[in-house]
Amino acid sequence: xxxxxxxxxxxxxxxxxxxxxxxxxxxxxxxxxxxxxxxxxxxxxxxxxxxxxxxxxxxxxxxxxxxxxxxxxxxxxxxxxxxxxxxxxxxxxxxxxxxxxxxxxxxxxxxxxxxxxxxxxxxxxxxxxxxxxxxxxxxxxxxxxxxxxxxxxxxxxxxxxxxxxxxxxxxxxxxxxxxxxxxxxxxxxxxxxxxxxxxxxxxxxxxxxxxxxxxxxxxxxxxxxxxxxxxxxxxxxxxxxxxxxxxxxxxxxxxxxxxxxxxxxxxxxxxxxxxxxxxxxxxxxxxxxxxxxxxxxxxxxxxxxxxxxxxxxxxxxxxxxxxxxxxxxxxxxxxxxxxxxxxxxxxxxxxxxxxxxxxxx
Amino acid sequence: xxxxxxxxxxxxxxxxxxxxxxxxxxxxxxxxxxxxxxxxxxxxxxxxxxxxxxxxxxxxxxxxxxxxxxxxxxxxxxxxxxxxxxxxxxxxxxxxxxxxxxxxxxxxxxxxxxxxxxxxxxxxxxxxxxxxxxxxxxxxxxxxxxxxxxxxxxxxxxxxxxxxxxxxxxxxxxxxxxxxxxxxxxxxxxxxxxxxxxxxxxxxxxxxxxxxxxxxxxxxxxxxxxxxxxxxxxxxxxxxxxxxxxxxxxxxxxxxxxxxxxxxxxxxxxxxxxxxxxxxxxxxxxxxxxxxxxxxxxxxxxxxxxxxxx
Numbered sequence: 001x002x003x004x005x006x007x008x009x010x011x012x013x014x015x016x017x018x019x020x021x022x023x024x025x026x027x028x029x030x031x032x033x034x035x036x037x038x039x040x041x042x043x044x045x046x047x048x049x050x051x052x053x054x055x056x057x058x059x060x061x062x063x064x065x066x067x068x069x070x071x072x073x074x075x076x077x078x079x080x081x082x083x084x085x086x087x088x089x090x091x092x093x094x095x096x097x098x099x100x101x102x103x104x105x106x107x108x109x110x111x112x113x114x115x116x117x118x119x120x121x122x123x124x125x126x127x128x129x130x131x132x133x134x135x136x137x138x139x140x141x142x143x144x145x146x147x148x149x150x151x152x153x154x155x156x157x158x159x160x161x162x163x164x165x166x167x168x169x170x171x172x173x174x175x176x177x178x179x180x181x182x183x184x185x186x187x188x189x190x191x192x193x194x195x196x197x198x199x200x201x202x203x204x205x206x207x208x209x210x211x212x213x214x215x216x217x218x219x220x221x222x223x224x225x226x227x228x229x230x231x232x233x234x235x236x237x238x239x240x241x242x243x244x245x246x247x248x249x250x251x252x253x254x255x256x257x258x259x260x261x262x263x264x265x266x267x268x269x270x271x272x273x274x275x276x277x278x279x280x281x282x283x284x285x286x287x288x289x290x291x292x293x294x295x296x297x298x299x300x301x302x303x304x305x306x307x308x309x310x311x312x313x314x315x316x317x318x319x320x321x322x323x324x325x326x327x328x329x330x331x332x333x334x335x336x337x338x339x340x341x342x343x344x345x346x347x348x349x350x351x352x353x354x355x356x357x358x359x360x361x
Numbered sequence: 362x363x364x365x366x367x368x369x370x371x372x373x374x375x376x377x378x379x380x381x382x383x384x385x386x387x388x389x390x391x392x393x394x395x396x397x398x399x400x401x402x403x404x405x406x407x408x409x410x411x412x413x414x415x416x417x418x419x420x421x422x423x424x425x426x427x428x429x430x431x432x433x434x435x436x437x438x439x440x441x442x443x444x445x446x447x448x449x450x451x452x453x454x455x456x457x458x459x460x461x462x463x464x465x466x467x468x469x470x471x472x473x474x475x476x477x478x479x480x481x482x483x484x485x486x487x488x489x490x491x492x493x494x495x496x497x498x499x500x501x502x503x504x505x506x507x508x509x510x511x512x513x514x515x516x517x518x519x520x521x522x523x524x525x526x527x528x529x530x531x532x533x534x535x536x537x538x539x540x541x542x543x544x545x546x547x548x549x550x551x552x553x554x555x556x557x558x559x560x561x562x563x564x565x566x567x568x569x570x571x572x573x574x575x576x577x578x579x580x581x582x583x584x585x586x587x588x589x590x591x592x593x594x595x596x597x598x599x600x601x602x603x604x605x606x607x608x609x610x611x612x613x614x615x616x617x618x619x620x621x622x623x624x625x626x627x628x629x630x631x632x633x634x635x636x637x638x639x640x641x642x643x644x645x646x647x648x649x650x651x652x653x654x655x656x657x658x659x660x661x662x663x664x665x666x667x668x669x670x671x
Binding site for chain 2: 170330343
């Protein structure tokens with residue numbers, strides 16, 4: 001008979017080992033999935049995880065993409081992880097990302113064609129503010145009216161998508177775009193562009209911001225009272241209230257910060273790799289970041305690594321689409337599977353598997 | 362703008378069709394939550410049900426088998442959630458999200474060869490002279506069997522939860538799983554069954570979307586219907602009758618905004634399209650503002666993991 005026995009203390013070994021085990025298990029299960037689709041599983045796994053980095057033919061193009069894709073994922077996941085630790089579930093980062101992009105690009109387009117050094121910093125602030133404001137809706141509804149922040153933040157994604165459609169067809173549409181939907185291309189507007197900082201690396205300001213966010217979150221969690229309060233509220237909500245931690249302030253702080261970071265990620269994307277506001281410029285980073293946050297164990301350093309790995313599956317997914325004809329959705333299912341294995345593996349942290357009969361205590 | 366082009370009879374009839382997928386999914390989730398489990402994967406189970414139902418119906422040429430396939434698909438996906446949360450004690454919120462993400466990916470993968478084809482038609486039930494009654498006839502007696510099955514399910518769920526022993530056990534498990542365990546009820550087994558039922562209902566709702574409501578397969582076609590079903594369970598205060606009301610209210614809004622779009626109202630299309638989501642949020646706010654009422658109705662063990670040792 002197999003049963004679970006609660007560990008007196010969470011296992012440190014398994015805390016670090018489960019993500020690795022989960023990735024390996026996903027490779028096996030993914031291989032089976034790809035085999036079922038009639039592809040050679042070994043070639044498919046190699047194309048996803050190895051070729052983007054080391055294949056002579058593709059690496060030159062793929063390697064810079066790694067940072068380009070990892071930047072927004074890490075930036076969003078850092079914000080989400082703080083809330084998740086405190087039991088505050090912001091799952092509408094996709095909406096905050098869109099609103100940040102609209103606000104930031106809106107500032108740039110309002111000043112077009114002015115050239116000034118302060119324009120880009122102002123766009124970043126507008127982007128963060130847009131994401132923050134969008135996240136404040138669920139935060140205030142939660143603190144004032146006790147409304148579930150999971151449902152509200154998620155439903156607001158659909159509202160944001162409609163606003164995006166309205167903006168790219170109306171207010172922000174390029175007046176010289178001969179009627180096509182979408183805004184002016186910000187990459188052709190030097191003061192507003194978010195260019196590649198070091199040629200051939202994919203490094204842009206968004207990735208710099210992501211690294212700063214990792215350091216900031218690390219310091220916050222290990223050195224600052226707010227970080228301590230966040231962890232306390234997540235692990236022992238009652239104890240936190242007795243210690244004088246205000247749940248409402250935590251909700252406002254966690255949702256606001258994650259919204260601001262998601263909004264910034266959106267702005268960096270729209271001013272850099274995406275270039276312009278279009279109906280479907282968002283590609284689901286806000287949802288994938290949830291997986292990144294969990295894969296990184298809600299720890300800043302872990303999220304940094306998880307973001308890079310997840311970016312790799314994005315690029316590898318595109319490559320396998322092009323090389324092997326794997327459907328684009330396969331990689332999405334693959335990422336979802338990873339989260340399942342991760343959550344399944346988590347029980348090893350708190351429980352021990354015992355095989356055989358047990359003595360009744 | 363020509364509001365006279367909106368026909369109230371057609372509007373009410375369309376309302377019932379538009380509400381049925383959400384009603385089915387919300388009823389399933391109601392039973393799951395009554396058993397003390399919060400499954401946020403409704404959206405994923407719905408969309409998998411939509412493609413499974415569509416694919417089975419196209420392959421067999423029989424929409425009834427298609428609906429069964431949709432329910433089976435939703436239930437199969439929900440069993441992953443059930444296994445993870447009930448046996449491996451994973452966090453229910455995170456696992457539900459994973460279910461949604463995985464369901465969206467998997468359904469898009471299965472559905473590759475199915476976009477742009479027509480599903481076999483589900484015929485309306487012939488009520489004979491009843492359908493000829495003015496107003497009432499066209500509104501209530503011109504639908505397919507799933508609509509009536511969903512209404513029957515409302516009554517069945519209400520009866521089972523409040524009038525049968527099995528329903529009492531299910532509610533006991535949801536209110537206080539430790540006490541239910543001490544009385545000898547199999548908490549995990551009850552919850553597994555409830556989750557599978559919820560998955561089958563969500564799958565059925567999804568299949569209704571792809572086989573009757575739209576009726577076609579497109580990627581991501583549920584467009585948040587699963588999340589709205591979750592909101593409707595809160596709105597309905599975990600009572601089947603009020604869930605019916607909530608689902609029809611929501612269906613009414615989405616049909617009305619489509620009619621207003623068609624009538625050319627001077628409001629941008631995007632604002633009409635977002636109205637169902639905005640109104641769902643507003644309704645949620647109004648309902649949950651009264652803390653005492655929510656606390657009174659919500660199952661006490663909702664979202665908590667159960668392990669016999671603790």
